[in-house]
Amino acid sequence: MKRVPTDLAIFGGxxxxxxxxxxxxxxxxxxQRFLARLEWALNNNWLTNGGPxxxxxxxxxxxxxxxxxxxxxxxxxxxLELVLRAGDVTGEVIMxxxxxxxxxxxxxxxxxxxxxxxxxxxxxxVDPDHVAALVTPQTGAIVGVHLWGRPAPVEALAKxxxxxxxxxxxxxxxxxxxTTGGRPVGGSGDAEVFSxxxxxxxxxxxxxxxxxxxxxxxxxxxxxxxxxxxxxxxxTEIGTNGKMSECAAAMGLTSLDAFAETREHNRVxxxxxxxxxxxxxxxxxxxxxxxxxxNYQYVIILVDGTATGIDRDRLQAILRxxxxxxxxxxxxxxxxxxxxxxxxxxxxTQTEWLAERVLALPTGPSVSSEDIRRVCDxxxxxxxxxxxxxxxxxxxxxxxx
Ligand code: T4K
Numbered sequence: 001m002k003r004v005p006t007d008l009a010i011f012g013g014x015x016x017x018x019x020x021x022x023x024x025x026x027x028x029x030x031x032q033r034f035l036a037r038l039e040w041a042l043n044n045n046w047l048t049n050g051g052p053x054x055x056x057x058x059x060x061x062x063x064x065x066x067x068x069x070x071x072x073x074x075x076x077x078x079x080l081e082l083v084l085r086a087g088d089v090t091g092e093v094i095m096x097x098x099x100x101x102x103x104x105x106x107x108x109x110x111x112x113x114x115x116x117x118x119x120x121x122x123x124x125x126v127d128p129d130h131v132a133a134l135v136t137p138q139t140g141a142i143v144g145v146h147l148w149g150r151p152a153p154v155e156a157l158a159k160x161x162x163x164x165x166x167x168x169x170x171x172x173x174x175x176x177x178x179t180t181g182g183r184p185v186g187g188s189g190d191a192e193v194f195s196x197x198x199x200x201x202x203x204x205x206x207x208x209x210x211x212x213x214x215x216x217x218x219x220x221x222x223x224x225x226x227x228x229x230x231x232x233x234x235x236t237e238i239g240t241n242g243k244m245s246e247c248a249a250a251m252g253l254t255s256l257d258a259f260a261e262t263r264e265h266n267r268v269x270x271x272x273x274x275x276x277x278x279x280x281x282x283x284x285x286x287x288x289x290x291x292x293x294x295n296y297q298y299v300i301i302l303v304d305g306t307a308t309g310i311d312r313d314r315l316q317a318i319l320r321x322x323x324x325x326x327x328x329x330x331x332x333x334x335x336x337x338x339x340x341x342x343x344x345x346x347x348x349t350q351t352e353w354l355a356e357r358v359l360a361l362p363t364g365p366s367v368s369s370e371d372i373r374r375v376c377d378x379x380x381x382x383x384x385x386x387x388x389x390x391x392x393x394x395x396x397x398x399x400x401x
Contacts, residue, residue, distance in 0.1 A: 001377055005385045005392055008378070009321040016322035016374050021362040023298075023327045024199025028251070029258030037250035046246060049226065053249035058209070060256055061194070064177070065186030067211040069218030072244035072252070073225055076173045076195035076208035080106030082242055083191045083210055084141060086220040087167040091138040095171075096126045097333040097340075098351045099145045103171045104334045112140065116335040121350040124148060124286070124300075124358075128156035135160065141167040144189070148298040148329075148360075150288060151180035154188040161189070169193070172211075176202055177263055179293040186211045191221075196252050201266065201297040201364075202259050204252030207244050259295075262365055266296035269363040269372060273299045276376035282307030282383055297364075298329065301379075302357040309386015312359050318382045318389070324362060324375050331355040 007013040028034065041053055048054075054072050062070035073079040084093065084107060093107040097116035104114040117130040124147045131142060142161050144152035152170060161168035168188075173195035175185040186192045191214065196207030210221050220237075223230045228239025244252075255262075274285045286300035305311035310318075312328065319326045333355045335346045361375060382389060 002381050005381065005388045008318055008382065008389075009323075010318050011392055011396070016378055017324065017371070020323045020325050021367060021371055021375065022325050023329075023360045023362050023364075025362075025364045025366045026198045026203045027201060027255055027258060027262045027365055028203070029254040029256075033257065034250055034254040037253060038247060041246040041250055044246075048243055048245040050243070051246040051249070053246045053253060054244050057204070057244070057249040057252045057256070060253065061209050062211065064256075065184045065211050067187050068213045069211065069215065071210045071218060071221050071225060072204075072249065073208040073210065073242045074244055074248075075197065075206045076171070076193050077102040077106055078225070078240065078242040079193040079208035079210045080143070080169070080171060081110055081240070082221045082224055083169050083193060083217075084110055084112060086217055086224055087141060087169070087190060089140040089167055091140040092136065093141045093143055094131050094134050094139060095143040096145050096147070096351070097335040097348050098124055098147060098330055098354055099171065099334060100173070100330055101334060101337060102173075103143060103145060104340060107143070108339070113138075114334070114340065115139070116333075116340070116346060116348060116351075118348040118350045119147075119354065121353055123150055124354060125150060125152050126157070127350070128153050128160060131157065132160050135164050135166070139164065139166050141169060143169050143171055145171040145173075146175035146178065146180075146185055148286060148300050149174045149178050149294050149296065150286075151175060151178055151185055151292065154180055158189065173197075173200070173208075174297060175295070176200070177259060177293065177295040182292070184293075187213060190214060191217060196248075196255075201262055201295045202252065202255045204244065204248040204255065207248045207252055258365075263295050265365045266363055267294070268369070269367060270296040270299055272369055272372045273301075273361060273363075273376065276373060277301065277379065280376075280380050280383055283379060299361040299363045300329070301359050301361060302354070303359060303383070304357060308383035310382060310389055312357055314389070314393075315379065315382055316359060319375070319378060322378050324378065326362070327360045328358060329360040331358055
């Protein structure tokens with residue numbers, strides 16, 4: 001155990017871990033089952049274009065989420081593009097800036113204009129009052145984000161969308177298996193989008209899905225994700241290639257088989273981080289609503305540099321040196337990124353406050369309780385020795401080491 005700042009790897013002490021500890025280690029599930037499914041797909045001589053494994057994956061996701069329609073896609077970014085395009089959205093799309101770049105890129109890629117709203121700093125979720133204030137005659141849609149698995153305020157956003165007759169979609173990339181008002185995330189707005197990227201609680205290598213109860217929208221999206229080819233094999237509109245392959249579905253099904261176990265492991269990890277860091281001044285573990293289900297996929301801490309003496313970036317560097325690959329999800333926020341920066345700069349005070357402090361810590365089935373205690377020991381040492389660390393840091397910088 002490290003006792004003094006000079007024990008830290010950043011000052012030459014031994015690294016806390018032999019191998020890197022990551023935020024987004026894939027949750028593969030039973031490898032033999034995956035390989036058996038893959039072999040089955042090869043024997044079936046059907047590799048993509050709505051094969052049986054993709055259909056099974058769609059049915060399993062629709063069932064889990066409790067919606068009528070699920071269209072599996074090659075990733076969530078294309079799925080977001082598909083819902084905006086199939087929703088005939090034009091003009092501006094209101095969305096939080098505190099999200100992954102993909103949410104904004106999906107709109108921009110279609111020639112739409114993302115309009116960034118601020119968030120509630122306590123939850124990181126869109127502030128519905130700010131969304132309402134940003135609605136103009138140019139608004140074509142609102143995209144809510146269930147950030148870090150915490151459901152966005154779906155009712156408030158649904159009311160704004162209905163009042164102004166604009167489409168409402170949700171980026172649910174983080175929220176498979178989470179609930180809102182006791183109902184599974186996935187059934188709100190016109191459609192919702194999940195991600196099955198390698199780093200998600202359920203992975204399909206790369207993958208995504210649109211879920212919706214709107215049969216007409218589902219039919220258009222199904223056609224659009226396959227070059228605009230409709231059920232009668234005729235191209236009815238401009239489409240793209242957004243399909244999921246059988247190989248991805250084999251992985252998705254296998255990872256889905258393990259989801260209950262993954263979620264339980266993540267829940268235990270989240271609880272342990274929360275208790276280990278409870279008394280650490282200046283470090284707050286982002287909590288999840290106790291009355292809702294979660295996938296506990298992200299463990300997010302907020303680092304208050306004035307209380308700890310070291311800011312988030314310095315803590316991230318200290319952890320990296322120990323082989324703990326913490327990620328600043330999401331910093332910079334979208335409106336601070338080169339493609340979306342404006343002159344004069346847009347100010348979103350709560351988003352910027354969060355973006356300065358936020359850090360995602362490693363979790364997932366490959367992260368053990370012992371790993372977490374060790375990560376928390378480093379955080380505790382670093383944040384309670386801020387002044388000493390800064391002095392040592394500056395001294396070594398002056399000496400060129
Ligand atoms: N909306 C939201 C709110 C999202 O967060 C995302 C994606 C999307 C939409 C779009 O979904 P997709 O189109 O991807 O389906 C990662 C993921 O690439 C991205 O999918 C995810 N969000 C985002 C939050 O995280 P990076 O740039 O941080 O990835 P990378 O390569 O640095 O990996 C992150 C960590 O995971 C590293 O510590 C390494 C580890 N890792 C990664 C991969 C790929 C592994 O251990 N194994 C792996 O195979 O974006």
